[in-house]
Amino acid sequence: EDKVVQSPLSLVVHEGDTVTLNCSYEVTNFRSLLWYKQEKKAPTFLFMLTSSGIEKKSGRLSSILDKKELSSILNITATQTGDSAIYLCAVSYIYSGAGSYQLTFGKGTKLSVIP
């Protein structure tokens, strides 16, 4: 079953709206949760979260991790058309079989911001 679940799968908003994207996970030996933005090319890194309750912020984007609830949210305030993209959540965990850090992605949330 899916280890990382994102919701909603797609979202259409108007410019200026605030959006909240959700990511929940179910892994053992959790290490970190990462958010990426993907436009019509490779994903680009946004945030890495390792500690509960500490907000990471970059301009109009912010994210927070809740390790008790096994989830994270990504907030975008005052959305612009340039925010239109797929937002990917990924969870890093120690894969006991190989003793290595593994990274599993959710299916992504497609955000469309219309003027």
Add this chain to the structure above:
Amino acid sequence: EAQVTQNPRYLITVTGKKLTVTCSQNMNHEYMSWYRQDPGLGLRQIYYSMNVEVTDKGDVPEGYKVSRKEKRNFPLILESPSPNQTSLYFCATNRGGSYNEQFFGPGTRLTVL
């Protein structure tokens, strides 16, 4: 400039014709991996490598091979491509250990007819 390069960027081929997609990084990263991205399925890991001569299967390894003879290169080999391998492929690297910010290559769009 730190970068991950992939070649080719676009490829149309026919069933059964062996192909290799190259991936090279100049960041001296230990950890490299290959993903495929399909609509509705997200990014799925094919293979990964923790260091030279160390590779392991990801979530969808069937039909693919990899090798890691040098730290900077991690080619993806399709010995006998099939139409269900039509996809967008990304190579990614990170420093390994707890540093999991992945740096992605530009992607290779593969079509198998």
